[in-house]
Amino acid sequence: MWSSSSVSLAAGRGSGSVRLISPTACTVATHVDSAIEYLMVKKDFQAALDTCERGLESLSSSGEQEDSWCLKHGELKTALTIVGIQALAELNQWRGVLTSVLQQFGEIEKIPAKIIQMCILLYVKVDERAVMKNAVCDWLHCSGNMSQSGFSTVAELYIRHILVPMGQTSEALEFLDCDVGRVAFTEEQRQAAQCLVDLQNEKNASLSNPNPEFVVVATTASVSQQDKLRQWLNSIMRLLHRGLSVASVRIRPFCRRRVFLALLLLYLLLVRVDPALPSAFPWLFRLHGLLKQTWNTMFGPYYRANARN
Incomplete structure (x- = not known):
């Protein structure tokens, strides 16, 4: 050695x-x-x-x-x-x-x-x-x-x-x-x-004794990241709203209410509720099923009509 x-x-x-x-x-x-x-x-x-x-x-x-x-x-x-x-x-x-x-x-x-x-x-x-x-x-x-x-x-x-x-x-x-x-x-x-x-x-x-300035900087960065995420979600919601507005002529009133309910749940879940919480998981599964059913109701006849043509 x-x-x-x-x-x-x-x-x-x-x-x-x-x-x-x-x-x-x-x-x-x-x-x-x-x-x-x-x-x-x-x-x-x-x-x-x-x-x-x-x-x-x-x-x-x-x-x-x-x-x-x-x-x-x-x-x-x-x-x-x-x-x-x-x-x-x-x-x-x-x-x-x-x-x-x-x-x-x-x-x-x-x-x-x-x-x-x-x-x-x-x-x-x-x-x-x-x-x-x-x-x-x-x-x-x-x-x-x-x-x-x-x-x-x-x-x-x-x-x-x-x-x-x-x-x-x-x-x-x-x-x-x-x-x-x-x-x-x-x-x-x-x-x-x-x-x-x-x-x-x-x-x-x-x-x-951790540096307080470092803690403040880390907190500020976390808040800034959350703000960016909310802005991105709001943009997605506006884009989805425009698409649904264009297709609203083909949606029956019953389906329209479902779409409105799905948008409301999506907003509450993604903007008002933290998706990382365990309590949010059941909401995610229910929302996924509701959106899938709404999609099939709204656009299913349109695709079948194109196939017949």
């Missing part, structure tokens, strides 16, 4: 910038290479996870105390943990990632910045931001972590991917104004984060 991190890590480790000075370091480095190969080349994620666990066990059992080894120990431990996180994610065992990391480092404040960043991205990916919220907050407020190179990135991820999406805008503003926020962000970064929080506040306000 985060194979790019493993590539950069492997590249940095293979560049020769740090010398491996002990047999234990060489053995653990071999585990790192094997785990990366299983993860990225062979796609055997379980084998990659098992290799990382063996490498971490070798590190924990090592008794070397030299300063140079302590530095290399931290680098190898971070490398194995990063590959192990990726393997767990690929195996869909992400729920145990934070617990596994805490087992390796003991306390949340002692976790390296790179691993904290990966944990944030993982739990954000699966939409479980609440799992990391308190942990990241504790990590950021640890004074010993402020000197790490990735401290600012962790703070940015905390604001952008945890607090703001969770709607914790007030807490985000407090973080920006506290001492930790001033250390983590430059002035430009603080302004960008402030704009992000303001946008989220506006979004929350629009969801809780």
Whole structure:
């Protein structure tokens, strides 16, 4: 899932910038290479996870105390943990990632910045931001972590991917104004984060209180559409009236009364009654039957007369 991190890590480790000075370091480095190969080349994620666990066990059992080894120990431990996180994610065992990391480092404040960043991205990916919220907050407020190179990135991820999406805008503003926020962000970064929080506040306000102007515009558009519909119906009625007037000479008085009654019902149904109401359905069926009977009475003889001619 985060194979790019493993590539950069492997590249940095293979560049020769740090010398491996002990047999234990060489053995653990071999585990790192094997785990990366299983993860990225062979796609055997379980084998990659098992290799990382063996490498971490070798590190924990090592008794070397030299300063140079302590530095290399931290680098190898971070490398194995990063590959192990990726393997767990690929195996869909992400729920145990934070617990596994805490087992390796003991306390949340002692976790390296790179691993904290990966944990944030993982739990954000699966939409479980609440799992990391308190942990990241504790990590950021640890004074010993402020000197790490990735401290600012962790703070940015905390604001952008945890607090703001969770709607914790007030807490985000407090973080920006506290001492930790001033250390983590430059002035430009603080302004960008402030704009992000303001946008989220506006979004929350629009969801809780709809814009009255929008409601008025929507109501006006609905009324305008109804007026247009009524004008169209009135035009149809006038056109129908003209047609019936022309044919009235051929209509008997009894049929004329039926036509008048049909027009009256049509007007009441379409203009005075909302056709969308369920109560209007029986009227529609009755009107359809009445109009069909009226049509047959009025124009049936005319068509039969033309057929005889």
